[in-house]
Amino acid sequence: MLRDNAKIFPDREAIVFLSTTGERTFIKYQELYDQAKFFAKGLLETGIKRNDVVAISNKNCVKWVISSLGVQMTERGRISIITLPLISPDDIAAIFLTSGSTGIPKAVPQTHLSLVRNLHVIGTGGSPVESSCTSAAGVIANKVVVMYGTTEFGLASAIQVSNPKEFEDYAIGYPTPGVELKIVDDDGNIVPKGTSGELYFRSRDRFHGYLNNKEKSALCSDKAGWYKTDDIGVMRENGIFIVKGRKSDMMIIGGLLVTHLYVENIIKKHPNVIDAYVYPVHDDKMFQRVYAAVVVQPEGALSDEAIRNYIVQQQSGNLDSFLEKLYIPEHFFFYKELPHTRNGKLDQKATALMIKSTKESKSN
Missing domain, CATH: 3.30.300.30 (ANL, C-terminal domain)
Known part of the structure; x- marks a missing residue:
């Protein structure tokens, strides 16, 4: 995808960074592709080969993106030619860490397929979104896209907001293409609309488990491929899903x-x-x-x-x-x-x- 964009839009800005001081930096598609390929060649010369894990330590900046893409280009070890190497959609592209907000961060491998699917949407997410956060709609942007997902699974649902008054607090919208969502009770049975329960989801590029942690992986997914989010949610009559909190955070008063x-x-x-x-x-x-x-x-x-x-x-x-x-x-x-x-x-x-x-x- 990067190679194709470099050919079609060589001078278009690929990534823009805005620092906390207001400094704006960017990199164009052709420049991004060339520098990532150059970085990949350097990795191959050090002996890096397919399925090796490469750690990248840097702040959010252009160089981090170049390094990350360069690592992914070394999958087949053919950077010496002009075209990008052939990469299987199910090859591991990167290993992310969960936020660690409730304990020790866990390592989550993501495939090329899951990363590409998640690159098509830009919006806000990461934490429950209140209606006040969507007030930018119609002011600095025509629409605000609220997204829901996890580090383990990637993007699961989204909703476009053009009128903040019509947005319900903590709504996560509808399932994205190729994703199934359901609300279940403690026995794993689907509950009626309007009834609270745990939110499950699954897709073709499903969660493959935590790195070197089979025990934890087995607890959060079942044999049918459903990922257990630990989030309490409800499905409205119009099909929109709402997140109400974490199941493990339930208080008993x-x-x-x-x-x-x-x-x-x-x-x-x-x-x-x-x-x-x-x-x-x-x-x-x-x-x-x-x-x-x-x-x-x-x-x-x-x-x-x-x-x-x-x-x-x-x-x-x-x-x-x-x-x-x-x-x-x-x-x-x-x-x-x-x-x-x-x-x-x-x-x-x-x-x-x-x-x-x-x-x-x-x-x-």
Whole structure:
């Protein structure tokens, strides 16, 4: 594909990088192809051969893309000729790491087929998307594309948003071509539309397992090729899928179930809240009690009581309102910032440790 674009659009910008300081750099298709091929020749001269794993350590920049494409070009070891080497769609093209937001990052091999399929869409994703995030539609872009997928599987669903008012919070849209989605109960049976359950999906270029981790791989996919996302979702009557949170993040408060994401997103709607994380702490009577880590701006602008009142106000008249207010955090711990992983996701494990440490220090 890169070779073809270099022939058809040699002077068209292939990749554009915009730094945090506003500096704009780019590389054209012909230049990208030539430099990637040159890099591949250098790899072959060092003895790199097919199926060898090459690690690339760099920041997000043009050189990283050149290096990555160059590694993929060495599949057949024929870079000495002008044309690109023949590559099987099922050959491993790259190994990605999951974000590690809930623990240690896992290595995920991706084939050439899965990468090519995912290059056709540009949009936003990576975390649940609220309707406010789609406000760019009609302002700086005609449409905003909200995408859903995982490092393990790639792109699974998407939805184009032209009117933010018509977008439901945390919608992930419809399955992309070649992908099947379903919502199942704890026994793996498909549930009716409008009923919550775990989200499964599968496709032809399905998840092939974690690198050197067969035990973990077996837990997240079944023999029929369905990948178990651990995400709680629901399918609306119009066929749109909504993600409500993580199954493994379910809190059990007095026998009632709720995801911490549900509570967090209410707190984050407050104009003074910059970031929030809700964490359940074991309790002998209620099984779990809810604690919250919050970042507000300006510092000290909100109190525990102010946030509690805001949550109650937001939930008034809502069919999903808190039963007896059990889900409202009993304690709010305020921090200047919360830890995040390298790709910008909240580091849940590190944040939970912060909450535990603060709770213990206040108890003493």
